[in-house]
Amino acid sequence: MPLTDSLRDDILASVPSLRAFAISLSGNGDRADDLVQETLLRALANIDSFQPGSNLPAWLFTILRNLFRSDYRKRRREVEDADGNYAKTLKTQPAQSAHLEFEEFRVALDKLPQDQREALILVGASGFSYEDAAAICGCAVGTIKSRVNRARSKLSALLYVDGADDFGPDDTVRAVIGGSGG
Amino acid sequence: MKDVKSQASKVAAPGKPGRLNTEIQSRIGHQLRAMYDDVVRQGVPDRFAELIKKLDAPGPTGDPAKSDGRD
Numbered sequence: 001m002p003l004t005d006s007l008r009d010d011i012l013a014s015v016p017s018l019r020a021f022a023i024s025l026s027g028n029g030d031r032a033d034d035l036v037q038e039t040l041l042r043a044l045a046n047i048d049s050f051q052p053g054s055n056l057p058a059w060l061f062t063i064l065r066n067l068f069r070s071d072y073r074k075r076r077r078e079v080e081d082a083d084g085n086y087a088k089t090l091k092t093q094p095a096q097s098a099h100l101e102f103e104e105f106r107v108a109l110d111k112l113p114q115d116q117r118e119a120l121i122l123v124g125a126s127g128f129s130y131e132d133a134a135a136i137c138g139c140a141v142g143t144i145k146s147r148v149n150r151a152r153s154k155l156s157a158l159l160y161v162d163g164a165d166d167f168g169p170d171d172t173v174r175a176v177i178g179g180s181g182g
Numbered sequence: 183m184k185d186v187k188s189q190a191s192k193v194a195a196p197g198k199p200g201r202l203n204t205e206i207q208s209r210i211g212h213q214l215r216a217m218y219d220d221v222v223r224q225g226v227p228d229r230f231a232e233l234i235k236k237l238d239a240p241g242p243t244g245d246p247a248k249s250d251g252r253d
Contacts (some may be wrong), residue, residue: 008234015230021223033227035253040230044237061204105213130226 003047007056008052014057017126018064024121025068027110037070039064055107055132062136108158112151119147120155 018039022032042063043050050059109117115137122133123144130148134141 015226016222020218125214155210160206
């Protein structure tokens with residue numbers, strides 16, 4: 001459909017959640033905003049292929065997710081300094097202890113396999129249905145459900161179960177816990 | 183009586199249903215949304231608002247930079 005004013009407003013209204021999705025995926029604020037920018041450019045260039053009345057956020061998320069994936073393949077995680085980077089993107093710094101817990105959570109999230117992380121974010125944070133999330137990721141609904149479940153158990157193991165050795169060393173988490181300087 | 187070596191001393195194992203597990207899951211959900219919503223609340227940065235405003239050239243001409251230069 002042509003780019004009407006209302007469609008443009010709708011796209012603009014999706015920007016905050018696109019950014020949140022991009023940051024959750026990449027763990028890096030600058031890179032996330034580049035991803036969002038590229039997503040918007042691509043969406044506007046292909047606006048004719050958007051079906052009026054269909055789910056605009058899901059369409060935009062699909063574009064962003066595919067961009068992230070192709071980008072990710074090119075340069076696997078060169079973002080070793082991602083620690084603390086996410087916090088920098090926040091305007092409101094959480095209080096110290098909350099911040100620590102928050103950082104710990106982010107580190108754990110970052111350890112999930114990409115498939116699981118994106119499924120968990122789409123369903124657990126973006127509020128998409130399993131069906132929409134499956135469409136965004138190009139897989140079956142059952143696959144999304146099992147990825148979300150696995151993501152949740154892994155996170156709970158990383159964050160709340162002491163000595164979850166099956167999941168490899170969690171030195172980073174320990175470092176965050178132990179390195180508070182307190 | 184057998185000696186009970188392995189008491190369930192650990193926190194609930196992941197994937198096992200139970201009250202503790204439910205509580206952990208709700209904490210995880212809460213943290214995930216808190217992290218996400220922090221970014222959502224930042225709204226639309228100017229660079230994106232301007233980008234979309236600039237690119238309102240109609241049609242899939244593939245050259246969105248082409249405009250009359252009118253404000």
